[in-house]
Every structure is written in C-alpha cells, then in structure tokens.
Amino acid sequence: xxxxxxxxRVPDTxxxxxxLDASGKDIEHDDLVYSVNESDNYAxxxxxxxxxxxxxxxxVVTVGGEEDEEILRREMAMGAGRAVLISDPAFSGSDxxxxxxxxxxxxxxxHYDLILTGVQxxxxxxxxxxxxxxxxxxxxASLVTSIEVLQGGELKIGxxxxxxxxxxxxxxxxxxxxxxxxxxxxxxxxxxxxxxxASVAIPTLGASDLKVDxxxxxxxxxxxxxxxxxxxxxxxMLDGSREEVVDKLFNLLKAKGGLN
Amino acid sequence: xxxxxAFIVHNGGVADDSALELPVAAGKIGSPQPCTAIVTGWGPxxxxxxxxxxxxxxxxxxxxxxPLAYPNxxxxxxxxxxxxxxxxxxxxxxxxxxxxxxxxxxxxxNAAYVPDVVDIEGVDGKNLRMVRQEFGGQVSSHVQxxxxxxxxxxxxPGAFRPSQGAAANGQVVDKSAEAGSLxxxxxxxxxxxxxxxxxxxxxxxxxxxxxxxxxxxENIAIAEDLAAAxxxxxxxxxxxxxxxxxxxxRQVGSSGQTVRPKxxxxxxxxxxxxxxxxxxxxxxxxxxxxxxxxxxFRVADxxxxxxxxxFLPALAGRVRExxxxxxxxxxx
Numbered sequence: 164x165x166x167x168x169x170x171x172r173v174p175d176t177x178x179x180x181x182x183l184d185a186s187g188k189d190i191e192h193d194d195l196v197y198s199v200n201e202s203d204n205y206a207x208x209x210x211x212x213x214x215x216x217x218x219x220x221x222x223v224v225t226v227g228g229e230e231d232e233e234i235l236r237r238e239m240a241m242g243a244g245r246a247v248l249i250s251d252p253a254f255s256g257s258d259x260x261x262x263x264x265x266x267x268x269x270x271x272x273x274h275y276d277l278i279l280t281g282v283q284x285x286x287x288x289x290x291x292x293x294x295x296x297x298x299x300x301x302x303x304a305s306l307v308t309s310i311e312v313l314q315g316g317e318l319k320i321g322x323x324x325x326x327x328x329x330x331x332x333x334x335x336x337x338x339x340x341x342x343x344x345x346x347x348x349x350x351x352x353x354x355x356x357x358x359x360x361a362s363v364a365i366p367t368l369g370a371s372d373l374k375v376d377x378x379x380x381x382x383x384x385x386x387x388x389x390x391x392x393x394x395x396x397x398x399x400m401l402d403g404s405r406e407e408v409v410d411k412l413f414n415l416l417k418a419k420g421g422l423n
Numbered sequence: 424x425x426x427x428x429a430f431i432v433h434n435g436g437v438a439d440d441s442a443l444e445l446p447v448a449a450g451k452i453g454s455p456q457p458c459t460a461i462v463t464g465w466g467p468x469x470x471x472x473x474x475x476x477x478x479x480x481x482x483x484x485x486x487x488x489x490p491l492a493y494p495n496x497x498x499x500x501x502x503x504x505x506x507x508x509x510x511x512x513x514x515x516x517x518x519x520x521x522x523x524x525x526x527x528x529x530x531x532x533n534a535a536y537v538p539d540v541v542d543i544e545g546v547d548g549k550n551l552r553m554v555r556q557e558f559g560g561q562v563s564s565h566v567q568x569x570x571x572x573x574x575x576x577x578x579x580p581g582a583f584r585p586s587q588g589a590a591a592n593g594q595v596v597d598k599s600a601e602a603g604s605l606x607x608x609x610x611x612x613x614x615x616x617x618x619x620x621x622x623x624x625x626x627x628x629x630x631x632x633x634x635x636x637x638x639x640x641e642n643i644a645i646a647e648d649l650a651a652a653x654x655x656x657x658x659x660x661x662x663x664x665x666x667x668x669x670x671x672x673r674q675v676g677s678s679g680q681t682v683r684p685k686x687x688x689x690x691x692x693x694x695x696x697x698x699x700x701x702x703x704x705x706x707x708x709x710x711x712x713x714x715x716x717x718x719x720f721r722v723a724d725x726x727x728x729x730x731x732x733x734f735l736p737a738l739a740g741r742v743r744e745x746x747x748x749x750x751x752x753x754x755x
Contacts, residue, residue, distance in 0.1 A: 174558065176693075177635055180716045181561040190562060259526075260536065282522075286557050288538045293526025302497060302608040305523040319612070324519045327617030327671055327679045332495075335608040345665035383535055384568040386555075392563050398710060398726030405737055408727055412709065413741045415725060416653070419707040421629050421686035422742065423654030 164219035164312070164336075166210040167275040168243070169266055169292070170203035171225060172234040173285035188388040199234040202281030204241075206342035208349040209310060210279055211242045217312050219276070220244045224269060226254060226262050235365055240356035241349070251369035253377035261380035263294035268373040270299060277318075278339045282306055289341065296339035304334055305341040424546075425570060427458040428484075428507055430515045430524075431476065432494070436468040438475055441516035441578070443585035446479060448514055448578045451543035452551065457481045457591070458514070461506065463499055463602075465492035477593040484598045490605040496523035497607040504531045505603040510573045512551075517577035518677070525575050534573035537566055541582040551576075559695050560718035579696060580677075617680075620672025622656050628685045629655035632675055634698075635662040636691015636712060636731050643668055645732060646690060649739040652746075658682065660692045676701040690731040694719030711735075 174181065178196040183189070199207075210221040222245040223238040225231050235246035249265055257265065270278060278296075282305065283289035289305065296303030308329060309321035322330040323343050334340075370377055401408045416422055429445035431438055442460070449458035460480040462473050465487055473485045486506065490498050507513055513528075515521045517539045529536030541563070542554035550567040551574060557564055568574060624630060631650045637643060643657070650657045657673065664674045675682050676698040683704035690711050692698060699722060702708070710723035711731050720726040727734065 176559050176561065180714050181558040182716065183562065190558075260530070263530075287555070287559070289522045290526040290536060290538055293523070294530050294536070297527035297530035303523075303527055304496075304609060306519055321615070322519070322523070323678050324614070325677060326681070327674065329615040331612040331615060333610045333612060338608075344661070345667075348667065384537055384566060387552075387565040387567055389557070389562045389564050392554075394721060398720045398723035400720070400726045400728070405729065405734065408729070409734070409737045409741045412725065412727065412738060413745070415707075415709075416686065417745075419686050421653060421655070421688075421707065422745075423629060 164213060164217050164276045165274055166214060166219060166221050166277045166279065167270065167273070168203065168206045168210050168221065168223045168238070169225070169278065169280045169295075170207065170223055170234055170238060171200045171281070171284045172197050172227060172231045173200045176285070183389060183391060187390070190389050197230075199237055200281050200284045202283065202342055202344045204238075204281075204349045205344050205346050206279040206281050207238045207241055207243060208347045209342055210277075211350075212347060213277070213310060213312065222247065222273075222275075224249060224266070226250070226257070226265050232365055236357060236360050236363075237352055239360040239363060240352045246365050248365055248367045249369075249373070250367050251377075253370045254380055256382050257380045258382040258384045259288050259290040260294055260384070261382060263291050263298055264379050265373065265375055266291070266295050267298040268375040269368065270295070272373065276336045278337070280339070280341045282341045282343045292339050292341040299339070302334050302338045303340070304332060304338070306343045307340045308343050308346050310340070310346075424454045424456070425510055425512045425573065426456060426508060427452060427454050427512045427514065429458050429460050429480070430503070430513060431460050431462045431472065432516055432518060432520055433462065433464065433468075433472045436471040438472050439516065439518075441518070441580050442476060443479060444580065444583040445514045445516070445578060446588075447583040447586055448540070448543055448576070451545060451583075452512065453545050459484060460593075461486065461503070463488070463491045463494065463502055465489050473595045477595070478590050479588070480593045481591045483593050483595045485595050486602050487597070487599045488602050488605055490607075491602075493611045494520055495607055495609065495611050496520065496527075497609050498605045500524055500528045500531060501605055501607075502602040503528060506598055506601050507532065510571070512570060512574045512576065515575065515577050517579050521577045525577050529575040532573055532575065534575050535568040535570060536575045536577075537568055538577045539579050540576050541579050556696075559693055561716055581696070581700060618670075618672055620670045622673070624656055624658045624673055624675065625680050625682050627656040627658075627682070629653060630658045630675070630682060630684045630686070631655050631688045631690060632658040632660065632692060633663055633690050633731070634660040634692030637663065637668075638691075638732065640666070640668040642732055645735050649735045649742070652739045652742040655686075660695075660698045689719050689723065690735060692719055693717045694722060
C-alpha cells in the first residue's frame with residue numbers, strides 16, 4: 164500500500180509555556196521548542212506498521228519553510244522512505260482550507276492508496292484531513308484508533324467516540340484518515356538514526372510545481388491576534404514553603420471530605 | 424442576514440446538551456430570525472427527539488431515512504448539502520461527530536469553516552468575529568471570516584450556557600424527501616462498548632488524577648501511595664493512557680469516563696476542555712502543576728505551582744501523620 168502522511172512542526176506544549184510577546188497580540192516565539200505534532204508522529208508509526216504487514220511505501224509531506232525539514236528527517240529516521248517539503252512564499256499564512264488545497268494538488272500529482280494526518284495540531288482545528296478528503300472526493304474518518312487491512316480494497320477502522328467506546332467502520336480505499344494519539348507506540352528515534360538520514364536530499368516543491376493557484380490557498384478564515392482571557396474567578400493559589408502549602412491543602416481536603 | 428441552522432446530535436431518543444447551547448451561540452451572531460433545528464435519524468426515537476426540541480426551537484426540520492439510523496458522517500453530510508440553503512450558517516457541536524462531519528461539509532457547501540468556537544462576538548461588516556483557543560487552551564485568539572457564501576461553525580460543548588427562554592412551541596417540518604439518495608463508501612459496523620476496569624472511577628468520591636506531568640510510568644506509584652493514604656482512587660488524563668501507563672477505564676474526559684467526585688486532585692494535568700468535560704458535579708478541584716500558565720488554574724478552586732513528583736509524597740506524609748498510627752493505611 165502506498166501511504167502518504169501529512170505532518171506539521173509545532174511548538175511542543177509539553178516543553179513550552181506559551182506566552183504573549185511585548186506587542187500583546189502574538190505569542191513569544193523566541194526560545195520555543197519545536198517538534199513534530201504528536202498525533203502526526205502516531206500517524207507515521209501506523210503507516211510504517213501497515214507497510215510492514217502488507218508491503219508498500221511511506222511518504223511524509225509537510226507544508227512550511229526550511230526549518231520544517233527537521234521533522235521530515237525525524238520521520239525518515241523512523242523509517243519513512245521518502246519525504247517532501249512543500250514551500251512557497253505564496254503559501255505563507257494559508258488557513259486550513261488553503262493547506263488542504265495545496266495537499267490536494269500534491270496528492271493528485273502522485274498515487275496514494277491511503278492518506279493519514281494527525282487528528283489535530285497546535286491550533287486545535289482538526290480540519291485539514293476532512294477538507295482534503297472532500298476535495299479529493301475520498302471517504303474520510305476522524306479520530307481513528309485502529310486500522311485493519313481487509314481484502315478487496317477496504318479497511319476496517321476503529322474510531323474513538325464518547326465515553327471510551329469505539330465505533331467500527333468499513334471504509335473504501337483510497338481514503339483519508341485522521342489518527343488519534345494512543346493508536347500505537349511510536350518507535351524511539353535516536354541521534355544515530357537522525358544522522359543516518361542527515362544527508363538524504365529532501366525535494367522541495369513550490370506553487371508552480373504543484374500548479375496551485377495562490378489565491379485559492381489564501382486565508383479566508385483569519386486569526387487576528389492572540390490574547391489571554393481575563394482570569395475570571397480563577398483558582399485560589401496556595402503560596403508559601405512546600406510544608407506550609409501541604410498544611411493548607413491538608414486542612415482544606417479535610418474540610419471538603421477529601422480524606423476517607 | 425443569513426439563516427442559521429443548528430444540527431442536533433442525539434442518542435437513544437435524547438437530544439445532546441448541545442441542542443440547548445447552539446441557540447445561545449446563534450443569538451450571539453445577531454440574526455433577527457430564530458435558528459432552525461435539523462435532526463437526522465430514523466424510527467420512533469427520531470420523533471421523540473423532534474418533539475422534545477419543540478420547547479427550544481420554533482422550527483425543527485426532521486430528516487427521516489433508514490440509512491441515517493446511525494449518524495454516519497458521510498451520509499449526514501450528503502443530506503445536509505441537499506437540505507441547507509446556500510449561504511446559511513450551520514452550527515454543529517465540536518464533538519467526536521462534529522469533528523468527523525464539518526470540515527468536509529464546509530468544502531461541499533463551499534462555506535467558511537471555523538472549528539471549536541468558544542465565543543461569538545458578532546458581525547463586523549461582512550465578517551463574523553469569534554473566539555477560539557490554541558495550544559491546549561494556553562492562549563485564545565480572535566478569528567474572523569466572511570460568511571457571504573455561508574459558514575459552518577463547530578461550537579465547543581459547554582462554552583455557551585443555555586438560557587431559560589420562553590417555550591418556543593415549535594413546529595416539526597418533515598424534510599425527509601429533500602435528503603436525496605444516501606449511499607456511502609464508509610459503512611458503520613458496530614459500537615464496541617468501553618471496557619470496565621478493576622476500579623469504577625465514576626463511583627469514587629475522591630480522585631487523584633494524574634496527567635503528562637507525572638513524567639513516567641514508575642511515578643504512578645507516587646499517586647497510588649497518596650491515594651492509599653487518603654482513601655482515594657487514581658484516575659488520569661489522556662496522555663497517560665496513550666503512553667499505556669494506565670488502563671483506558673481510568674481515563675477522565677469526553678473520550679473516557681464522566682466522573683462526579685466530591686474532591687478532584689488534578690496532578691500534572693494541563694486542563695484541556697476534553698478532560699474538563701469529563702468532570703461533573705462541581706467537585707472541590709485542586710490543581711497541582713509546574714506550569715503557572717496551565718489552563719487548569721482558571722477552573723480549579725485551589726491551585727499549587729509545584730512539581731507533583733515532590734509535592735504528592737509530601738502531602739501523603741502529612742496525611743499519614745494525621746492518622747496517628749504510623750504506617751496505617753486508610754484503605755487498600
């Protein structure tokens with residue numbers, strides 16, 4: 164099976180406190196630690212496991228700038244055979260629909276049986292996979308937590324639904340699936356693995372290569388600013404030495420019935 | 424002004440809570456016309472849901488078709504593309520179903536799409552202004568889009584508080600004939616119910632809940648030790664289950680269990696809305712987190728900025744001191 168995984172480089176929220184910068188309209192970008200979007204990494208691992216079972220190849224693609232190459236190399240170190248960077252000044256500031264239109268052009272220039280995305284990225288939009296599927300007229304499923312390859316060009320997939328239950332579906336290939344975290348255990352990538360792919364050439368494609376209209380990709384949904392909402396009531400913060408804070412909390416827990 | 428529709432999610436003949444929240448969101452867009460409910464489904468349950476919505480909506484579009492008996496997003500999308508007039512604004516809950524339906528629907532309707540909307544500021548000229556959150560709720564953003572070609576807005580569950588309006592005494596309109604032919608390349612097979620674990624966290628009065636901040640699997644023992652001292656149970660947030668450190672049955676959140684404890688200690692949990700959606704009944708909520716900016720501190724009653732790996736053992740020590748008999752456990 165020929166599998167394409169769409170990935171994104173994002174600030175790692177487990178490593179960063181996201182704060183506003185001096186303008187108060189944008190986030191502070193200095194010193195942010197970036198990594199591959201968590202669910203995208205699960206998507207690459209899932210693609211590698213499917214190919215290990217059924218044969219085929221895994222391609223990883225991202226839309227961004229030169230700095231985004233590092234995540235492509237990381238995913239190649241995991242085992243992806245090929246990576247492509249889509250980069251063009253005309254694409255900067257694209258919204259989710261714009262990114263989906265760019266990816267549509269890329270998919271149509273190749274041949275893929277299965278396209279995977281992570282379930283959502285840093286902006287929490289969870290939109291590109293579903294939009295791409297609709298543009299390609301492929302079936303789509305979100306929040307996928309298991310994939311089984313069936314005979315006859317179909318997959319049996321599990322989707323996460325409310326309350327910890329799982330919804331099973333059969334879906335025809337080619338299709339687009341958005342992969343939920345926890346579907347597998349992504350393999351470890353060491354420095355040695357990264358070094359091994361350090362010199363592999365990663366092709367870069369622009370608007371003219373893909374024959375996409377920059378106007379089509381321009382943002383229609385715009386983020387105007389970032390802000391921190393007023394705290395509202397907020398928590399009563401317990402201050403003091405650890406011993407003092409433990410004591411305060413102990414008394415509160417006792418009063419609230421927290422000690423059985 | 425565009426006509427506004429609310430897509431109703433329902434299960435077992437009962438409309439989801441979002442059915443009461445979407446009209447509040449619609450009201451903030453500022454259309455003079457009340458929003459219309461669209462309900463898809465099949466059989467007696469569909470009629471029960473439509474009837475129940477008459478108190479909230481003045482008009483309810485009922486779409487009955489056997490293939491819609493289970494809400495397969497591909498089929499629902501086809502029906503909506505046929506039913507919703509061009510240029511309309513459609514509100515959908517940003518739930519497991521809404522995430523499946525709306526991105527593709529917006530493409531087919533050629534409408535703007537804004538996911539996970541937490542507030543609507545109204546119309547500014549030709550633009551709709553809304554509020555979203557990014558980076559797991561650490562910061563918010565204002566977002567705007569044109570809606571001349573219509574819009575699909577996914578509304579975060581719980582973000583718009585239902586108002587006690589006058590009874591709408593609504594009318595159910597059967598729109599089934601306009602749904603069109605419904606075939607899909609994705610077929611629903613079955614629901615596999617959640618596994619029941621060794622501890623039923625939904626019945627526990629005191630929960631020590633651990634998140635990504637617990638760091639590694641071995642450290643779960645620190646929370647278990649505190650739970651033993653307090654007579655509590657240990658639950659967790661999604662990343663802990665993703666890492667396979669704890670069983671899925673211990674997960675609190677919209678994709679896990681809904682709990683109603685008296686006291687909830689969120690330890691190293693940032694406080695995503697999906698996690699908070701699983702905590703009901705307004706418990707005494709204590710948040711312990713290294714990151715002073717963690718969104719959990721906005722909703723907690725009491726907050727402590729500290730490393731859970733050091734704070735929890737200190738608290739366990741204090742609890743045991745109080746129990747007088749050294750080494751005595753309150754509960755095993």
